[in-house]
Structure formats: structure tokens, C-alpha cells
Amino acid sequence: xxxxxxxxxxLDFQGLPVAKVRDWQLSMNTxxxxxxxxxxxxxxxxxxxxxxxxxxxxxxxxxxxVPLMEQVLQQGAQTSSIGRLKLKYGPKYFEFEAVFTGAGxxxxxxxxxxxxxxxxxxxxxxxxxx
Amino acid sequence: MTVFLGESGFVELIRAGVVxxxxxxxxxxxxxxxxxxxxxTYPTGMLITGDLVQFKATDGGLLDxxxxxxxxxxxxxxxxxxxxxxxxxxxxxxxxxxxxxxNGEQQGRVSLQQPTRTIPLEVGVDxxxxxxxxxxxxxxxxxxxxxxxxxxxxxxxxxxxxxIISGSGSLNCFFSYRQEMCDGTNQxxxxxxxxxxxxxxxxxxxKFRAKLFVIRPEVGAxxxxxxxxxxxxxxxxxxxxxxxxxxxLIRSRIQFVTTGPIRMKIATAEGFYLLQENNGFLLLxxxxxxRLERDTV
Numbered sequence: 001x002x003x004x005x006x007x008x009x010x011l012d013f014q015g016l017p018v019a020k021v022r023d024w025q026l027s028m029n030t031x032x033x034x035x036x037x038x039x040x041x042x043x044x045x046x047x048x049x050x051x052x053x054x055x056x057x058x059x060x061x062x063x064x065x066v067p068l069m070e071q072v073l074q075q076g077a078q079t080s081s082i083g084r085l086k087l088k089y090g091p092k093y094f095e096f097e098a099v100f101t102g103a104g105x106x107x108x109x110x111x112x113x114x115x116x117x118x119x120x121x122x123x124x125x126x127x128x129x130x
Numbered sequence: 131m132t133v134f135l136g137e138s139g140f141v142e143l144i145r146a147g148v149v150x151x152x153x154x155x156x157x158x159x160x161x162x163x164x165x166x167x168x169x170x171t172y173p174t175g176m177l178i179t180g181d182l183v184q185f186k187a188t189d190g191g192l193l194d195x196x197x198x199x200x201x202x203x204x205x206x207x208x209x210x211x212x213x214x215x216x217x218x219x220x221x222x223x224x225x226x227x228x229x230x231x232x233n234g235e236q237q238g239r240v241s242l243q244q245p246t247r248t249i250p251l252e253v254g255v256d257x258x259x260x261x262x263x264x265x266x267x268x269x270x271x272x273x274x275x276x277x278x279x280x281x282x283x284x285x286x287x288x289x290x291x292x293x294i295i296s297g298s299g300s301l302n303c304f305f306s307y308r309q310e311m312c313d314g315t316n317q318x319x320x321x322x323x324x325x326x327x328x329x330x331x332x333x334x335x336x337k338f339r340a341k342l343f344v345i346r347p348e349v350g351a352x353x354x355x356x357x358x359x360x361x362x363x364x365x366x367x368x369x370x371x372x373x374x375x376x377x378x379l380i381r382s383r384i385q386f387v388t389t390g391p392i393r394m395k396i397a398t399a400e401g402f403y404l405l406q407e408n409n410g411f412l413l414l415x416x417x418x419x420x421r422l423e424r425d426t427v
């Protein structure tokens with residue numbers, strides 16, 4: 001039995017590891033489609049579309065978050081509208097393509113600069129190891 | 131090995147200079163020549179007795195409510211700075227010396243005269259010279275450096291990045307409000323009452339400059355070299371408290387936070403070594419063409 005923590009976590013973008021990642025989150029959802037019919041006494045559902053979205057925070061250290069920011073802005077080296085992400089924890093991972101929907105940054109007195117990036121999964125998971 | 135006792139400590143306070151951007155007006159009727167006293171409409175508590183206050187006529191005219199004897203050259207100018215004594219209804223009297231202003235008596239008071247016009251005045255407090263804080267019993271000063279956590283995923287140990295530095299502390303002293311002399315000197319003291327007034331000053335703020343001496347000159351046999359060690363910084367008073375109880379001395383406790391840089395300064399007297407045949411010291415000063423070698427033994 002194994003616990004996982006930040007020590008085990010990492011993040012790859014376009015197949016390359018991203019440096020100085022502070023955290024990543026992924027939220028997975030499946031739509032519930034109602035199939036309740038007349039005379040039924042209980043609501044019934046079936047599964048609909050699956051989706052997933054998430055975010056990560058990268059410290060602004062030696063341009064570590066720049067590829068992610070360029071993906072949001074669709075400029076620089078990142079010309080494709082879709083980027084491939086692999087969110088890893090130990091030997092396990094989620095791998096999928098995503099649209100990068102936002103990147104926020106700021107400079108704060110007494111704190112290091114960091115970039116918070118949001119993404120939305122596009123299409124099915126390419127691979128998962130849970 | 132040398133150790134130092136708290137008696138080598140000392141607190142020097144400097145009233146910080148602040149300028150108010152407001153323009154006030156002084157009408158002829160605001161000046162009482164017979165009492166050498168004047169006033170104008172200004173926020174209560176803006177000026178504190180003992181402040182070195184700069185007055186300037188902003189219309190280009192002369193500051194003619196002050197008699198010519200109030201200036202060093204006996205000539206009226208458009209601006210000037212004097213120590214003020216502020217009474218309980220806001221009346222102001224001018225003095226040449228800090229000690230006289232605190233006492234508020236006739237001696238040393240600057241003569242006034244009836245102004246010929248309504249004078250638009252710009253008022254500011256000048257930075258004064260340092261004075262020892264009267265009857266200070268102890269102080270505490272703490273420096274803090276913030277650390278930004280830059281630990282990333284896969285790190286097994288926390289990594290920190292140096293953040294900004296701040297300081298805070300407290301002063302404890304016996305309450306005093308009258309003019310006194312610093313121990314062992316003929317310099318007037320800064321009194322605890324000033325710090326109580328400073329925290330209540332709204333318009334110009336509660337900033338002051340402090341030198342907290344760890345080692346002061348000419349104190350104790352351990353300081354024969356006349357060394358000085360002190361912290362120097364600007365600070366704002368954040369809390370002042372006074373406690374009274376029967377049979378106990380009245381004490382003031384002042385807490386502050388620093389603003390701007392904090393410096394620890396050490397002034398040591400130069401060493402003077404007696405050159406002896408053995409174990410003597412010589413300052414080796416030579417250019418690259420010299421052939422003298424250092425003794426590495």
C-alpha cells in the first residue's frame with residue numbers, strides 16, 4: 001500500500017517535463033442523462049459525455065512556464081490549438097490532449113512569481129494508469 | 131572573552147521630517163503679540179511640543195508675524211524653522227531651542243509682531259537632531275526575513291527563497307513629560323510623552339527615526355576602545371501603552387514597526403599596535419614589483 005504526495009508528482013507538456021511545477025489538479029466529470037419514463041417511481045439516469053478540466057501552477061524560474069503560456073496565447077513555438085499533457089504521480093498518470101484556456105500571473109511583494117494555467121481536456125484520455 | 135551588560139545600551143530618537151501639503155492661512159487677528167502666541171486652523175495634534183517646525187509663506191511675501199530677532203541674521207525671511215510649544219488649545223509659541231520649547235516658559239521665546247496681511251502658510255516638521263530617550267529601561271528589536279516557499283513537485287526537501295526584511299520591537303521607559311538632561315551629558319532628552327502624542331498624530335503620521343545602541347561610546351571598562359554598535363532605521367509607532375498602579379512607577383510601553391531599510395552599524399576605533407621586536411604588527415603595503423614576502427608561519 002502506497003501513499004502519494006507532492007514528491008511523486010510531475011507534469012509533462014508535449015512529451016517534455018515541465019520544471020518547477022508547484023501543483024496540478026484534475027477534475028473529471030460525466031454527464032448524467034435522465035432516462036426516467038412515465039409510470040416510473042424513481043428517476044433513472046444513464047451516462048453521457050465525459051469531460052475533464054484542471055489547472056497547474058508553475059514557478060516562473062528560467063522560463064519554465066513559457067511554453068504553457070504560449071499555448072494559451074497560441075503564439076511562439078506552440079502553434080497547435082491542442083497540447084498534450086501527462087499528469088503523473090509515481091508510476092501512475094493521466095495523459096490527454098487539452099485546450100489551454102487561461103494563464104494568470106502577477107508579481108507580489110514578498111513572494112516569487114508564478115503562473116497559474118487552466119486547461120480543458122479535449123477528446124478521450126490517451127492513456128491512464130490509475 | 132568580552133561580555134556586555136545591558137547598561138551599555140542606549141536609545142536615540144530623531145523626530146522625522148514630514149511635510150504637509152495643505153496650505154493654512156494666518157490672519158493678523160490670529161497673532162497675540164503681547165503673549166508671543168499665535169494659532170491657525172490646523173488639525174488637532176498635527177504639531178507636537180518640541181517639533182522643529184518649518185513655516186513658509188507661499189505667496190512670496192515675508193513671514194512678518196515673526197519679529198526680526200527670531201532669525202539668526204535679524205532679518206525677516208519668507209520661511210524659517212523654530213521649535214514649537216503647543217498649548218492645550220492649539221496655541222503656538224516659537225523657540226530657538228528644544229529644551230526651552232518643551233518647558234514652554236518665557237525664556238528663549240521668539241518675539242512675534244502683528245502681520246500686515248493674511249499669510250498663506252505651508253507647514254512641515256523638520257528632521258531634528260538625535261536625542262536620547264529619557265529613562266528608557268529596556269528595549270527589544272526583532273528582524274524578520276520572509277521566506278517564499280519555492281518547493282516544486284518531485285522535491286523531497288522544502289526549498290525557500292529569500293523574501294523581504296521587516297523589523298519590529300518595543301521600548302519600555304518610565305513616563306516623563308518635562309525637559310531633562312541625558313545622563314552624563316548636557317543634551318536634552320526626548321521624553322516618553324512625545325511617543326504617546328506621536329501615535330495619535332493623524333495628519334503627519336507617526337514616523338520617527340531611531341538608533342538603538344547595543345554598545346555606546348565611553349561606557350564600561352569593556353569599551354575602552356570607544357566602540358559603537360547600533361541599529362538604525364525609520365519606524366512607525368503602532369501601539370503606545372501606559373500603566374499606572376498604586377506603589378508602582380508609571381511606565382510607558384511603545385511598540386513600533388520599521389519602514390524602509392534597517393542597518394546595523396559598527397564603529398570601531400582603529401587599532402594602534404606597538405611595534406616590538408617579537409610579535410609586532412606591521413602593515414604590509416607594497417606594489418606588485420616589490421620583492422617582500424609575507425611570513426606564512
